[in-house]
Amino acid sequence: MDFNESITKSNLARGFAAECQAGARYQFMSKMAMQDQQKFISDTLKTLAKNEMAHAKVFYDLILQQSGGNVKNISIEAGFPFEMPELKNSLLAESMIEESEANNIYPSFARIAKDEGFSEIAKTFDFVAKVEATHHQILNYLGNLYKTGKMYKRAKPTEWKCSNCGHVSISKEGWKECPLCQMPQGFIIIDFEKELREQHIDN
Ligand SMILES: [Fe+2]
Numbered sequence: 356m357d358f359n360e361s362i363t364k365s366n367l368a369r370g371f372a373a374e375c376q377a378g379a380r381y382q383f384m385s386k387m388a389m390q391d392q393q394k395f396i397s398d399t400l401k402t403l404a405k406n407e408m409a410h411a412k413v414f415y416d417l418i419l420q421q422s423g424g425n426v427k428n429i430s431i432e433a434g435f436p437f438e439m440p441e442l443k444n445s446l447l448a449e450s451m452i453e454e455s456e457a458n459n460i461y462p463s464f465a466r467i468a469k470d471e472g473f474s475e476i477a478k479t480f481d482f483v484a485k486v487e488a489t490h491h492q493i494l495n496y497l498g499n500l501y502k503t504g505k506m507y508k509r510a511k512p513t514e515w516k517c518s519n520c521g522h523v524s525i526s527k528e529g530w531k532e533c534p535l536c537q538m539p540q541g542f543i544i545i546d547f548e549k550e551l552r553e554q555h556i557d558n
C-alpha cells in the first residue's frame with residue numbers, strides 16, 4: 356500500500372496533533388500546579404509533557420520518512436479537548452484521555468497500520484499505547500489523591516522525602532513545611548511507582 360494513500364498517514368498526523376496538544380496542556384497544568392504550591396505534581400506534569408513531545412516527534416519523523424518528502428500538508432478531522440478547569444479536575448480528565456488513547460485509539464491505529472502493511476509503524480503505535488497506559492495510572496492516582504485532599508496522608512507510616520533538601524522522615528502524614536528547609540508540603544516527593552505496585556499487592 357502506498358503510504359501517501361493510506362489511513363495510517365492521517366492516523367500519524369492525528370497522533371501528532373494529539374500528542375502536541377497533550378504536551379501543551381501538561382505544560383499549562385504544570386504552571387497551575389506551581390500556583391497551588393504543588394511542586395511535585397508540577398514536576399510530574401513536566402515529565403509527562405516531555406514524553407508527549409517525544410511521541411509527537413516520533414510520529415512527525417515517520418510521516419517525513421515514509422512520504423519521501425511528498426507530503427506537504429495533511430488534512431485531518433478529529434475532536435480535541437478544550438477544557439481547562441481546576442487542576443484537581445483536569446488531572447482526572449486527562450487520565451481518562453490517556454486511558455482512551457491506551458485502550459482504544461492507538462491499538463486501533465496499530466491494527467490499521469498492520470492491515471495496510473506498515474508493521475513497524477504498528478509497533479510504534481503499540482509502544483506509545485503502553486506509555487499512555489502508565490500516564491493514565493499516574494494521573495488517575497495523583498488526581499484522586501489531590502482531589503480528595505490526601506496527597507500527603509497515608510493509612511500506614513510512610514517515608515516522605517523533600518525534593519528540595521533531601522530531608523526524610525517517616526510518619527502517616529507528610530509535614531506541612533519541611534523541618535529542614537521550610538519548603539511547603541508540595542515539595543514532598545511521592546514514590547507513585549512504589550505505591551501503585553503496593554496497591555496491586557494489597558488488592
Ligand atoms: Fe503520548
Ligand SMILES: [Fe+2]
Binds near residue numbers: 407486
Ligand atoms: Fe500520555
